[in-house]
Amino acid sequence: MNQPPASIDAIAEALQAQAYLPSRELATAAFLALRLSRPLLLEGAPGTGKTAIAAALAAALQRPLIRLQCYEGLDLAAAAYEWNYARQMLEIRLAQAAEHQRTADELFARRFLIERPLLQALTTQPAPVLLIDELDRADAPFEAFLLEFLADYQITIPELGTITATAPPLVILTSNRSREIHDAVKRRCLYHWLDFPDAARELAIVRARLPQIDQRLAGQVVAFVQGLRQLDLYKLPGLAETLDWSRALVELNAVSLDPATVQSTLGVLLKYQDDIARVQGSEAARLLAEMREVVRA
Known part of the structure; x- marks a missing residue:
């Protein structure tokens, strides 16, 4: 699919083809992020599919x-760019050996620049999907580095100038809300919980x-x-834990849930x-009884 999906239904179908089943609201948010060239900030509990949608x-x-x-x-050095100081020093020594003086402009040329994910997202063709995962784990001041990038899809490098994306990347930011993301970042993004x-x-x-899972067991x-x-x-167990548990039960050749199976595999959930x-114990038994009622219904 070289062109952005033409409708919300089209992007929902494209995601479903990748075994990712979005809600209508999430499909709408992704569609608008593409059409408006705006970053999309996803918040929610761990294991709800925030990272998976980027892939x-x-x-x-x-x-x-x-x-x-x-x-x-x-x-910034790990997130956007850094200069290859070792290569610059080698260049200086080679120039000295040849009795040639290197200028600052020569030493801070593009070939000495090491691109990190933010800069890679501006220079990669075709325009990539950039996942800025678990932004809430970074220090709050790091968000200030992102403001120019999120607003204009560009990075200013003092020694080199401003590098701007030819075509804007699709930027997905995720947060588990271990702390609040600054309003300045949120203003530059579309938002979905x-x-x-x-x-x-x-x-x-x-x-x-998991198409191989027994349908009764899946329910x-x-x-x-x-x-x-x-x-x-x-x-609370997220969708990721549900899938992990399902895979574990398939590996154990389980065909239905029983107290012993639940007891021995709770560490997956x-x-x-x-x-x-x-x-464990009586609570698991109660949940199993409720489960049987739900499945029968």
């Missing part, structure tokens, strides 16, 4: 995917991602996970011991 869009649009994983201490999918869409996603898995999300747990202890 799905890149595949659907036949564009390269560039990923910037954010972390505490991330700076990804919540946990309802049972029908989650079941459709499981079937799309049981989704009903059980939906029940878990009603509990007061430290970390829940990642904190307090949550596992809360669900």
Whole structure:
């Protein structure tokens, strides 16, 4: 697909072809981000498909995917560019040996520039999908570096000048809301909140991602996970955990959920011991009973 999808339905179908089943609202947000050339900020609980949509869009649009994983201490050198000082020093020594004086303009030429994800997103052709993942993990001051990039798809390098994208990349930013993203960043983006999918869409996603899973087991898995999300747990299982659990059950040749299977595989769904202890035993039995009622209905 060399051209952007012509409608919301077209982008939804393109994502579905990549086994990513978006809600109508998310498909609309992605469509507008493409048509308006605006970054898209996705917030929501971990495991709700924020990162996965970038890969799905890149595949659907036949564009390269560039990923910037954010972390505490991330700076401009790791995110945008840095100068190849070792190569510059070598150039100076070679010039000295040849009794030639290098000027600053020669030493800060484009060939000495090391491109990091933000700059790569401006220079890669065709225009890529840029994923700025888990922005909330970066230090708040890092967001100031992004403002020029998000507003004008350009980066100003003091020694070289301003580099602007010929065609704007599709920028997807994600946040798990461990801290608030600054309003200046949000103003430059379209916004969408990804919540946990309802049972029908989650079941459709499981079937799309794991066509080999027993249909009855898939329904049981989704009903059980939906029940878990009603509990007061430290970390609710996301869609990613649902898919991981489904794959684990397929590997174990399970055909239905039973207390022993749930007991032995809870660590795939829940990642904190307090949550596992809360669900084990009578709580798991209650959820299994509710699951059977839901599946029968």
